[in-house]
Structures are given as structure tokens and as C-alpha cells.
Amino acid sequence: MTKAAAGPEIDVGRILEIAEAIAPETSVFDTSLGIDDACLSAEKQVQVLHQGVHGEDAAHLMGCATCAENVRNLQSVSFKSNRDFVGNALKRTVSENVNPFKEEFFPVVLAFPEKMMGVTEEEGRGSLAFTCSIFPVSSNLDEIDVSSIQTSGAIVSEGIPTAEFIDLNENGSIDFVRLTFPKGHLADRVQQAIGRNQNVVDTVRIDGNFFRQKAKKRLVGQARIEFANRIDLSQS
Amino acid sequence: MSDNTAAVRSAIARCFADPQNEAHLRQFDELFRPLVMAILVSLYRKDTAFVEDAYQSAFIKYIRIFENGRKDGVVYDAYFVAIAKNSLLDELRRKSKQVHLDEMFSPLSSTPSSALNEQEAGIAFFQALSTLDRRCQFLIESFYVTGMSQEELAKRLKVQAQSVPMLLSRCREGLKSRLKK
Numbered sequence: 001m002t003k004a005a006a007g008p009e010i011d012v013g014r015i016l017e018i019a020e021a022i023a024p025e026t027s028v029f030d031t032s033l034g035i036d037d038a039c040l041s042a043e044k045q046v047q048v049l050h051q052g053v054h055g056e057d058a059a060h061l062m063g064c065a066t067c068a069e070n071v072r073n074l075q076s077v078s079f080k081s082n083r084d085f086v087g088n089a090l091k092r093t094v095s096e097n098v099n100p101f102k103e104e105f106f107p108v109v110l111a112f113p114e115k116m117m118g119v120t121e122e123e124g125r126g127s128l129a130f131t132c133s134i135f136p137v138s139s140n141l142d143e144i145d146v147s148s149i150q151t152s153g154a155i156v157s158e159g160i161p162t163a164e165f166i167d168l169n170e171n172g173s174i175d176f177v178r179l180t181f182p183k184g185h186l187a188d189r190v191q192q193a194i195g196r197n198q199n200v201v202d203t204v205r206i207d208g209n210f211f212r213q214k215a216k217k218r219l220v221g222q223a224r225i226e227f228a229n230r231i232d233l234s235q236s
Numbered sequence: 237m238s239d240n241t242a243a244v245r246s247a248i249a250r251c252f253a254d255p256q257n258e259a260h261l262r263q264f265d266e267l268f269r270p271l272v273m274a275i276l277v278s279l280y281r282k283d284t285a286f287v288e289d290a291y292q293s294a295f296i297k298y299i300r301i302f303e304n305g306r307k308d309g310v311v312y313d314a315y316f317v318a319i320a321k322n323s324l325l326d327e328l329r330r331k332s333k334q335v336h337l338d339e340m341f342s343p344l345s346s347t348p349s350s351a352l353n354e355q356e357a358g359i360a361f362f363q364a365l366s367t368l369d370r371r372c373q374f375l376i377e378s379f380y381v382t383g384m385s386q387e388e389l390a391k392r393l394k395v396q397a398q399s400v401p402m403l404l405s406r407c408r409e410g411l412k413s414r415l416k417k
Contacts, residue, residue, distance in 0.1 A: 042274035
């Protein structure tokens, strides 16, 4: 089914004159999309969904209802057009797009307090307690089965996390979930790098299930984190 | 300028050089789409289903613009974002959603010699809006497009609810003066 139409004709020449006369001074992708200049730009939001969020941006996201809402909404649209999109647009016929995440996955933004995590060799082997947050696309966050949530990749969690459901607006709907894992260990490759006193950037993945879903659906997310030997950090 | 903005601008330049080249259009789509989607979902927060159709409509217009050739002095990425935003309004109108923003277009179509049709007025409006400070953009877009209440706006901006009409009025005046330039 063709969903989009080209719409009424526009006088491109006239509009170009206006576009030339009224041009923003900075890139539209680098400017804030929230309530003020501190809010995340389009570029930052896309980056957050691809790479997770750390430090100042993570702190801002956890305190700003508008940015949290923007990121949550952005998670529900597909970043890739379907295969025939451009070809059909060239033929002035556009096919219906399908959100590849819609049926099976609930993507989440995985947030860590800092971009760099200092870890001792002993912690890395199995006593690493850590906290992270997730911003899920689903509005029914209370349906997340917290006991099923685990991390893998650079940090392999052990045990069930404790969850704190945060309502930024105090409007009765949960905006994000702060998770504290009592125990975990680093992947071998990360442990080895820490043992050699090398910093290493690696990916932490998170996944979990939902209660009461007819079809099996999983929440998924990931973030890039830099790991460093904490002793080196304290010495430097 | 960020690397992504530079990459989008390079992709736009390639599309102007060869508007029927599908590979160039694909590359432009891959780079531009995530960024413009972020902007569109921040413009209309109620239902993201509209943004896909809006982007599809806008993309057809981009191809026409590529075919018409490049004009010096135009910042095309900003212009394309204004087109996408206006396409979102079209989608809302098509689905019979109320678009209170229409009343803002009157200065653009009131003078017979320079009257713009609805499409042109909408694009010019968003182009001008992007030059205002962020707070004004948020106020006008949230109030007139998303339909956010004055109470909710006050809560988000951390101001008294009775200040919102005055802030909106100032932003409208700022916008009108840009549009009349």
C-alpha cells in the first residue's frame, strides 16, 4: 500500500529564496531538541541509542523529562529505511516501512554513570558490583521481569539486580529503571587487559524478559565502556 | 560542525551532482534519516507513527529538489529538516488531527504579492522557527504542534503557569518579525 503522497506542488524557487534569507547559524543536527541549550541534540540522541550514554549526558538524561521522552520516542522508530524505500521514492511510490524491532525486541538505552570504569583485578574476576540504568521504549515498564535481566559482553552479571523505578515527572509513569547488580565479572579479554595495566573499550550488553507478553519479547540494549585498572587511575 | 553534519552535506552534494543515482540517494537516506527522525519525534511527541509517513513524503520532495539543481547560499540540511517538519504537519492534517499551528501562517499568506501557499508557508515557518532560541522553539512546537497544555509547559520550563502566555506571545512576535524579513 502506498502510504505517502508527494502532497501539493510547491514553488521550489520561491522557497529556496526564503531558505537562503532565513538560515540557522548552526547545524540543525547539533542544536538542542529540548527545553534549552543543555538538552540533547538530534546527533546526541542518535549517538545515545547507538553507543549508550555516560557522564554528563547520562546525568542530564536522568534529570530531564523532555530528553528522556525524546529518546524513548526515538527508540520506537526505525533508523533504517526498508530496502525498497529509495527505489520506490525514485518512482514516486513509497512502500510501507516495517519497524524491525516491533515484533521481537524492546530496545533500551543502557546508561552508565561514567564513560570510564575503574576496576581492580580482584573485582574483575568475580566481585564486581555495579549500577546502570535502562530507558525502555515500552511504556509498561512495570511489566519488566527484573529477575530475568542480565548483562553480558564486557561485564557478565551474576545474580538478580535490585531495581529502582524512577518517575521523573511524578505523573505515575516510569521513565527509567536504575539497576544495581550485586556481583559480576569482566570478560576474560577485559580482565587480561586490566592485568596488563591497559585501558580497554568494550561493549556491555543487557537483556531481559517481560511478564504477561503473549509472544516472547525481550528488552535489549548495549553501551560502550572504557575499563581501566583502578590502581593505575588512583596513581595517576 | 560535527562529522555527521559534514557527511550529510557531502551526501547532499553528491545527490545534486547526480539526482537519479540510487546509490547516492541511499547513502543520503542512511545518514540523514536517523537525525531527522530524532527531530520529528521531538516535534510531535504524541504518536511516532506519523513520522514515518512524513519522512516518506519529504523524501520525494528532496528528490525533486535535487533534480532542480543546487542554489548557492542555501543550507540544504536545515531546509530539508523544515520540509520534513512541514510534511509531518501534512500527515497530521490528513489524519484529521488538529493543527493549531495553521494560525501562525497567516502573515505569510496575507500579502497578495508575496502570498505563499500552505506548503510554502509551512516550510518557511519552520525555517524561521529554527533561528529562534531553543526555549521559543520548544514553546511554539510543543504548544501548537503537540498540543501540550500551558500547565505542562510551565512544569517542563520550571516557570509559573501564568507566565506561559506571555512567553508564548514574545516568541510569536519574534517569529513574525523573522518571517516578515
